[in-house]
Amino acid sequence: xxxxxxxxxxxxxxxxxxxxxxxxxxxxxxxxxxxxxxxxxxxxxxxxxxxxxxxxxxxxxxxxxxxxxxxxxxxxxxxxxxxxxxxxxxxxxxxxxxxxxxxxxxxxxxxxxxxxxxxxxxxxxxxxxxxxxxxxxxxxxxxxxxxxxxxxxxxxxxxxxxxxxxxxxxxxxxxxxxxxxxxxxxxxxxxxxxxxxxxxxxxxxxxxxxxxxxxxxxxxxxxxxxxxxxxxxxxxxxxxxxxxxxxxxxxxxxxxxxxxxxxxxxxxxxxxxxxxxxxxxxxxxxxxxxxxxxxxx
Numbered sequence: 001x002x003x004x005x006x007x008x009x010x011x012x013x014x015x016x017x018x019x020x021x022x023x024x025x026x027x028x029x030x031x032x033x034x035x036x037x038x039x040x041x042x043x044x045x046x047x048x049x050x051x052x053x054x055x056x057x058x059x060x061x062x063x064x065x066x067x068x069x070x071x072x073x074x075x076x077x078x079x080x081x082x083x084x085x086x087x088x089x090x091x092x093x094x095x096x097x098x099x100x101x102x103x104x105x106x107x108x109x110x111x112x113x114x115x116x117x118x119x120x121x122x123x124x125x126x127x128x129x130x131x132x133x134x135x136x137x138x139x140x141x142x143x144x145x146x147x148x149x150x151x152x153x154x155x156x157x158x159x160x161x162x163x164x165x166x167x168x169x170x171x172x173x174x175x176x177x178x179x180x181x182x183x184x185x186x187x188x189x190x191x192x193x194x195x196x197x198x199x200x201x202x203x204x205x206x207x208x209x210x211x212x213x214x215x216x217x218x219x220x221x222x223x224x225x226x227x228x229x230x231x232x233x234x235x236x237x238x239x240x241x242x243x244x245x246x247x248x249x250x251x252x253x254x255x256x257x258x259x260x261x262x263x264x265x266x267x268x269x270x271x272x273x274x275x276x277x278x279x280x281x282x283x284x285x286x287x288x289x290x291x292x293x294x295x296x297x
Contacts, residue, residue: 001025005034006282009266038278041285041294046109048154049123049131056132057100059245062139062155063252064096064147065121069261071111072270088270092116093280097255098125101138101244105129106251108259108287110280112273119150126155128288138245141252142167143231163234164249165190171227174220175205195246198235202228259287 004013013030017023046087068090075085095110096118096167107125111117126137137159139151151161169186176185189201228235237247263283264276271279285294 001034003029004039005030006038006263006279006286009269010034032239034282035275035278036162037273037294038282039282041278043274043278043281045112045117046113046121046124047296048120049127053130053132054137056130056135057102058134059101059130059136059138059159059243060098060126060129061101061246061251062096062098062122062126062137062151063141063249064094064118064150065144065249065252065256066092066094066118067256067265069260069264069276070270071092071112071273071276073273083129091273091276093260093264093276094121095255095260095280096122096125096254097252097286098129098131099251100129103129106255106287108255108284109282110260112277112280115146119154122150123154136243138162138240138243140164140246143227143234148231160233160236160239161237162247163231164242165193165247166238167249168193168228168235170218171224175208175224177208193235194237194241196236196238198232202232219293247291254288272277 001013001018004016007013008016010028013034014025014027017025017030050171069092071089071091073087073089090110092114093110093112096110097106097108099106107128109121109124111121113121131137135158137155139155139159139161141147141164141256142159143163150162155161169190172186172189173182176182192198192201202225203229205221209222209225210219214222240247260280260283264271264279285291
């Protein structure tokens, strides 16, 4: 039942149980058993990893990002038809990932956490990937301030944080000088970035900024200049490439799709916050290859 419940909508889980095993159970039994198992996982605030192994991989790639999941809240003191008193909203579920250089295995952690909780939980996949005292930690992601802050707090002494090249390219896409073809200019700019000439690009953007009174939505050059100048130490693409480390955040993007979104963002599905958090951790348990261990306990 739990196997079906973490893959399919709960209603379809009942159908799958009948198709595979010929068992007819009351509606909602799959939901009940799946959430019961999910809530058996530890729900306490995560503690960051503080003790490192003496030996491990030369480098570990670590990434973290959020995805919005649909959450429904019903007041505790609601009377009568509680469905009519519910409040629906979107809340961020944060997924982190770590992969040792040269390994195909990715380790995950997730939850409907605050940035601080997510940052502490982020250290767990790195530990599972073999994080050791001499390991270089390669952080990569978008320019969100909370991500950089959590990287510096937990990994800052062990590596560097890099802005994802694709994310930066989205800012630069509308910045080609007049008379230059956008695609060609963008490719040349990306090559310059790979040679660590970001200071040159920042200076060029600064010289071509739109007039101060022009709205931001009509000022791509000014937006790109502001974005890059505020993160001038996060563009060491040359160093990453020399270490044979990625300059894109595909690891976490892929993880979001198959670990969280495939189950938590099904059409028409809404979750209680506690259930969404527990389901995210149950999905991570399976993605991390700990499914048999969960049932053995």
